[in-house]
Amino acid sequence: MDVNILEDCFLCxxxxxxxxxxxxxxxxxxxxxxxxxxxxxxAAPTETERETFYVVDTVLRNADTLLLDLKQYKxxxxxxREAIANASSEPHQEKAWHTVLxxxxxxxxxxxxxxxxxxxxxxxxxxxxxxxLTATEHLEQQQALVKQFAEIIHFTLKFDELKMRNPAxxxxxxxxxxxxxxMRMTATIEDANEADxxxxxxxxxxxxxxxxxxxxxxxxxxxxxxxxxxxNKDLPIENTTECLSTMAAICxxxxxxxxxxxxxxxxxxxxxxLRVMVGVIILxxxxxxxxxxxxxxxxxxxxxxxxxxxxxxxxxxxxxxALRYTTKHLNDExxxxxxxxxxx
Numbered sequence: 001m002d003v004n005i006l007e008d009c010f011l012c013x014x015x016x017x018x019x020x021x022x023x024x025x026x027x028x029x030x031x032x033x034x035x036x037x038x039x040x041x042x043a044a045p046t047e048t049e050r051e052t053f054y055v056v057d058t059v060l061r062n063a064d065t066l067l068l069d070l071k072q073y074k075x076x077x078x079x080x081r082e083a084i085a086n087a088s089s090e091p092h093q094e095k096a097w098h099t100v101l102x103x104x105x106x107x108x109x110x111x112x113x114x115x116x117x118x119x120x121x122x123x124x125x126x127x128x129x130x131x132x133l134t135a136t137e138h139l140e141q142q143q144a145l146v147k148q149f150a151e152i153i154h155f156t157l158k159f160d161e162l163k164m165r166n167p168a169x170x171x172x173x174x175x176x177x178x179x180x181x182x183m184r185m186t187a188t189i190e191d192a193n194e195a196d197x198x199x200x201x202x203x204x205x206x207x208x209x210x211x212x213x214x215x216x217x218x219x220x221x222x223x224x225x226x227x228x229x230x231x232n233k234d235l236p237i238e239n240t241t242e243c244l245s246t247m248a249a250i251c252x253x254x255x256x257x258x259x260x261x262x263x264x265x266x267x268x269x270x271x272x273x274l275r276v277m278v279g280v281i282i283l284x285x286x287x288x289x290x291x292x293x294x295x296x297x298x299x300x301x302x303x304x305x306x307x308x309x310x311x312x313x314x315x316x317x318x319x320x321x322a323l324r325y326t327t328k329h330l331n332d333e334x335x336x337x338x339x340x341x342x343x344x
């Protein structure tokens with residue numbers, strides 16, 4: 001339908017805030033492509049950023065340690081297998097149980113970190129999406145907060161990548177829950193004390209839902225962003241989606257521009273930019289009503305895929321798979337065939 005006709009049709013009827021947001025998203029002009037450098041390595045907070053920056057920093061300072069811990073997570077596969085094979089052997093049961101307990105403590109730590117991210121992300125989004133600045137101006141003038149948002153996205157994709165490669169994460173927690181359930185059925189009333197368990201029943205239910213997701217951190221982040229756009233009705237939804245699309249464009253441009261790449265001091269910054277680019281595309285696809293792959297999307301998905309495929313396969317295969325399997329609208333009928341072919 002012609003955009004002008006669409007606008008005329010909407011003008012005939014009262015428009016509530018949600019309809020207004022959708023209309024603006026469907027009829028907006030394509031934003032300019034930003035050619036700015038965001039210092040993801042060294043950006044320091046300005047006076048106006050400082051308060052939010054330090055709140056978020058108290059959470060983010062533990063992100064790398066948590067990723068390293070998950071990377072080194074070996075699990076209790078052998079002990080659990082032996083316990084199952086020797087169900088009547090008390091020593092085997094004890095060995096498996098005492099091996100799993102500290103692992104569950106680590107899984108609890110990962111889950112609680114997701115709750116901390118859930119608490120700080122809305123504050124970060126508000127700073128980056130509200131006010132009179134354009135998306136480009138926000139990202140250029142609030143680089144320390146942009147860096148933190150990028151670090152959250154980078155952490156999210158990296159955590160989920162590590163989790164998907166390690167089936168022990170979900171297997172260990174499933175064994176813990178089964179064992180706890182069995183202990184409750186056989187315990188006396190006096191013995192059945194929730195405080196004796198590493199994770200109480202209520203928390204165990206929440207953790208079980210979290211780890212049942214293929215990409216639990218991404219699910220958490222996308223739900224936080226969706227909730228942010230629906231709860232802040234006075235903030236146009238395009239403020240958030242344009243923040244995401246502009247971040248994707250900036251990350252792509254920083255990789256494409258040799259002058260920008262030359263300013264990177266750390267060779268890992270290229271991969272960081274690629275991961276953030278993919279992350280914001282995925283988030284955009286979850287938050288925007290028609291997603292990132294539609295023809296009128298403000299994200300250059302084809303250009304982004306091209307940049308990914310120009311890098312070494314060992315660097316980007318996981319990111320291409322993230323676009324294939326964790327986006328929401330890729331398989332929609334209105335997704336251009338060229339994009340589906342590129343990701344086939």
